[in-house]
Amino acid sequence: MGRKPCCEKVGLRRGPWTSEEDQKLVSHITNNGLSCWRAIPKLAGLLRCGKSCRLRWTNYLRPDLKRGIFSEAEENLILDLHATLGNRWSRIAAQLPGRTDNEIKNYWNTRLKKRLRSQGLDPNTHLPLEDSKLDDTEDDTDDEGGDSSDVTMSDASKSEKRSKKKSKPKETVKVRQPKGPKPAPQLKMCQSDEGPVLLKVPKAPKSPISVNPGPGCNYDDDSEHSSSSTVTTKSHEDHRDSSDFIKALTSVSSFPEAELWSCIKPITNSFSSTALLSEWDSYRAFDSSLFPSSYPQLNSGLPKLEDVNSKSSAVASPVQGMLPAYNPMGMEMQTRMQFSSQLTHEIGQNYGGIFQETCYPQPDMGMSWSMHAELSHCGTESLFATPNPANAPSNFEEVPQPSPCTTSQELQRLAALLDLI
């Protein structure tokens, strides 16, 4: 109310950011860290207001952003959280590592609201819609709450837009199949000789999220998967040791073996070699089935996905209310979590801000899937491009920890706690 704008707007750029602007901002923040947002544009040589810089950074340039299509598990988590938290997007986002409140909000408005309506549920209350409302599945009803929304939408363009929509007879409108979000360029911070640079992360051959990899899923009739994992291996009761784990990892990445050793060795020492090898086999089984093109040279020696699935299904989840976790070969769940967490944390810290722990409970898929998906999605080759510990961005200390909430009751409990604070 009568407050001065956050900055002098005269002469400042607005609208979409250019890649040069992105570079300047990223490079400044990488070198100097986050300080006063108002000062940043000047220091970074940008003709933007501080607020615009902050938004650009938090919603788009931050190295820990996940981007890409929301998984079904994420969708469900958003729905659960929204049921208890309402439109508190930032709180919801806090439970979804790598996602921003803006992203979730957009996703909610464009997809999830409709999904709820199509299920006959009120997006606000998550309760069944009354019959009268049920008939009206049009999007225009998103003014639910009724009369209030128009108060803020005073401008003519909006109502014009709306009347345009309404003027079209319902029957003639063909609903476009929702597609995945626009594949925004995935930018990650890397170090070059000249300093930090923004690199486009190569797209994964296929989004892992479009496939349900959970233990409950059935791959048997899925030719897409079976085609790539036709090679059977004997199981791994054999004489391999943890060095095989390292070799296997090295074989599909540009990660130098020596570097890998120094990074991972301390962790591997704490785990049995059988556990490590099982872990690695399970990665390969899933990854090769989803991204066969990434594994042309590895078709011999891959474990069978069916084997992995059959064994994983027997493992009970350690979290009440969750489905059995994907936990191939019976590695004890806590051990597995500990291993994954340590491994990704270690790599992230030593090798730049690309590899990150995004492991969190996923009711449909078990604990560790998302971490694996992240690995695949970034493209293994790009993960270890700059193995220079000295260049690791300082902000990579913020490795997200597994979220503590999974079930509806837990979510409600969390919401209640948040409200108390």
Next chain:
DNA sequence: AATCAATCCAACCGCCCTTCG
């Protein structure tokens, strides 16, 4: 091929809360 409508999502707006002098 051109046009129109639907959809997506980055960016913006403005209010609110917190911090600090």
Next chain:
DNA sequence: GCGAAGGGCGGTTGGATTGAT
């Protein structure tokens, strides 16, 4: 205690993209 500044947050906009006709 007060006011200003900074930052966070939820709601909204509008250009770009996509699909249908």
